[in-house]
Each structure stands twice: as structure tokens, then as C-alpha cells.
Amino acid sequence: MTLRADRNSRAETSELSEIAAAWTAELPDVDLAPFLVSAGILRLAQQVEHAFTTLARSSGIGPGDLRVLLALRRSAPEYAMSPTALFKRLMITSGAVSKQVDRLAELGLVERVPDPEVLRGVLISLRPGGRAIAENAMRRIATSFCGLEHLSAAEANQALDVLSGLQRTMDAAATTDRT
Structure with a gap:
């Protein structure tokens, strides 16, 4: 073309x-x-x-901080993740997660708790204030965000199909480029 x-x-x-x-x-x-x-x-x-x-x-936080809260909120039912799981999910460095968790903990939005399954392990747990911010943000994204809420269901599905196709094409090219 x-x-x-x-x-x-x-x-x-x-x-x-x-x-x-x-x-x-x-x-x-x-x-x-x-x-x-x-x-x-x-x-x-x-x-x-x-x-x-x-x-x-x-909401009084930065975009990286909000991404942490959203990742924790969708990690039901515990609403807690290890720092390693967080940085892998968010595709950022462990140092960035640590700084964001420090800020969010200072604000009382998350807390570090012992991981019951890992000796000396730590989980980042969502606190009620963090949960409220994450839920409010997701409601706003779903109802009033960049005008995308005006897409019909068919248009949204079509856009998602195109994006999936682009992702497959780019993933295939990345795999080919590495060989």
C-alpha cells in the first residue's frame, strides 16, 4: 500500500x-x-x-503513582503485589517502583506488609484511600476520557481489533529483528 x-x-x-x-x-x-x-x-x-x-x-499524585494504584486495584482479591510483580506489570525499573511506593506510602495510599508466602518477602498493599483514588480514576477513564467514551461499542471493538493487529505485527517484527 x-x-x-x-x-x-x-x-x-x-x-x-x-x-x-x-x-x-x-x-x-x-x-x-x-x-x-x-x-x-x-x-x-x-x-x-x-x-x-x-x-x-x-488526585494529588503523579501518573506513575496512579499506574501503581490501578495495578494494585485490579489485583483482586488481595489488592497486593510484590515489588517485583509491580515493576514487571508496569514495565518500569525496580527503582522507579520503590520511589513510587515510598511516595504513596507517605500519603497513606499503600503500605508494605509481610508476604505470608515468602520468607522476608514484602507485598505492596492498597489502602482504602488508594483504592478510592484508583476506582475514581477508572470510573473517569471509562466515562469521560479523551472523548473515547463517545465511541460506539462497534467502533471500540473495531479499534481494539486494529490495535491487536498492530501489536501482533510489531511483535513479529521485533522477534524477527532479534534473530
Whole structure:
């Protein structure tokens, strides 16, 4: 598939269309589809991250802290995880988890408790205030977040299918690149 920018496009062309037009003028033989898809994903990710940061800040915490609370809240029924499980789930460093847990513990939103299954092990446990913040945040994300709440069920399912396909394609490419 080759995407070409229409040089006679309307005045209200999107920024991606303008970028495509500029690159098409410079490299007319290049298929811009992979670049435009990745640029579109990055723009969406930036919008979502901005909204997520705003949501976290409205609760008096940072976005990384909110991610910790959300991970703990969905880890029912204990609402507790080891620091190792947290950093693996969140795909961040153990040091970042430690700093976030320290901040959240100071705020009384989580606590470190002994792990009954691991000698000298520790679990990060969600406290009632942390649970309330996580639940409120998830309700807000589900009902009023970046306009995505306006998608019909069919549109949301279609978007999820496309995202799954993109993830499979990128995972396959990453596996191929490592060999």
C-alpha cells in the first residue's frame, strides 16, 4: 500500500497530511504508510498521556503513582503485589517502583506488609484511600476520557481489533529483528 499526499488537499488538512505532503515532495518514491501509522500512534499516545497526567494530578499524585494504584486495584482479591510483580506489570525499573511506593506510602495510599508466602518477602498493599483514588480514576477513564467514551461499542471493538493487529505485527517484527 502506498500513501500519497494530495497536493490539492483542503485547507483543513491534518498535521499528518501536511507531514505526508512534505515527505512525498522530498521522497516521492517512498511508501509513507509505516511512518504515518507510527506518527499517528505517537500523537494519540501523547494525547492519552496528557489526559492521564491531568487525571492523576487532580488526585494529588503523579501518573506513575496512579499506574501503581490501578495495578494494585485490579489485583483482586488481595489488592497486593510484590515489588517485583509491580515493576514487571508496569514495565518500569525496580527503582522507579520503590520511589513510587515510598511516595504513596507517605500519603497513606499503600503500605508494605509481610508476604505470608515468602520468607522476608514484602507485598505492596492498597489502602482504602488508594483504592478510592484508583476506582475514581477508572470510573473517569471509562466515562469521560479523551472523548473515547463517545465511541460506539462497534467502533471500540473495531479499534481494539486494529490495535491487536498492530501489536501482533510489531511483535513479529521485533522477534524477527532479534534473530
